[in-house]
Amino acid sequence: MTHLTLIQNARVYSPKDLGVKDVLLGGQQILAIGNDLKLHGMNLEIDIVDASGMYLFPGLIDQHVHMAGGGGEGGFQYRTPEISLSHITTAGVTTAVGVLGTDGVTRTTRELLAKAHALDFEGISTYIYCGAYQVPTRTITGTPRADIVLIEKVIGVGEIAISDTRSSHPSDDDLAELASESRVGGLLSGKAGVLHLHVGDDETKLEILFRLLERTQLPKSTFTPTHLNRNPDLLKDAIRYGQNGGYVDITSGIRPDEHDHISVKPSHAIRQLLDAGVKP
The missing domain is CATH 3.20.20.140 (Metal-dependent hydrolases)
Structure with a gap:
């Protein structure tokens, strides 16, 4: 029997903002998204998760x-x-x-x-x-x-x-x-x-x-x-590549710290790409 989980009152992004919704899961599948979901006439064991004040988004x-x-x-x-x-x-x-x-x-x-x-x-x-x-x-x-x-x-x-x-x-x-x-x-x-x-x-x-x-x-x-945020010059090349329609990837694990004074912080790199017109 498929295991059911009902997540209630979560702010759901799918990835668009759907507002506060309930989400019914069966195994590894999303079965339903809606308001105040309930199952009637069924004698099933359901795990209920109260996600009030929490965000729910695709993995x-x-x-x-x-x-x-x-x-x-x-x-x-x-x-x-x-x-x-x-x-x-x-x-x-x-x-x-x-x-x-x-x-x-x-x-x-x-x-x-x-x-x-x-x-x-x-x-x-x-x-x-x-x-x-x-x-x-x-x-x-x-x-x-x-x-x-x-x-x-x-x-x-x-x-x-x-x-x-x-x-x-x-x-x-x-x-x-x-x-x-x-x-x-x-x-x-x-x-x-x-x-x-x-x-x-x-x-x-x-x-x-x-x-x-x-x-x-x-x-x-x-x-x-x-790894295109490895240094500012590489990021400039990545912006040019992205403007020409190429895919570019920023590495979240590459960021400035006490040992690295050259790399571009991932959030700053993404902002530069978007500001330059590179489509996400």
Whole structure:
């Protein structure tokens, strides 16, 4: 029997503001949203949650989560462990996309896939990108296209590093090939088929993406560069890229502190993008 939960008197955003409403949940599905919801003539056990004075909104999607751990730059002792469910859900995230990062040697896409399945079992929705910083990148089946087509949770390739000393310094052709693999894999499987790009501090910034969009007919939606609030100059390039119709991604974990006096605070970066006419 499906478990029912009735959330009462919440200020509901869907994502538009619907005002104060009740929400009826059955399992993992929203069954009804309305005023003063009641079930008549049914002998059911229902959990009632009084959400008076609280906000209720759709779960957030985080497209860049180091599910299987990260770090390792500086030695094995700097490796970070796998993420726990509470670190994801306490941020309001209910859908997460896993990435590997710098270490495509001691961490594998298989491990990432296994962790995604574990988190999925715990109650959130999960997907992964195949690959790591390096080119040729890391896959499960042998090619990025086959990973996307044959493995349900793989929705694209990433995170491939560009403009970073830790990258493989991929050429235009290298990146175009990976983007094509992602796109065709997505077309064959009905998935996003994106190329997720880690952007570092090098002065080249997003130059390679501007060149690719000029010399190929790959859709702008194929590329999702991230960490674009890493420094003010990179953010300026991101604004130009966004004004041309490209997708841009700001990293909430990159913000100024006592060790970082260069990065742009995420809220300030988003404000600059919106003020410059970049569409959300």
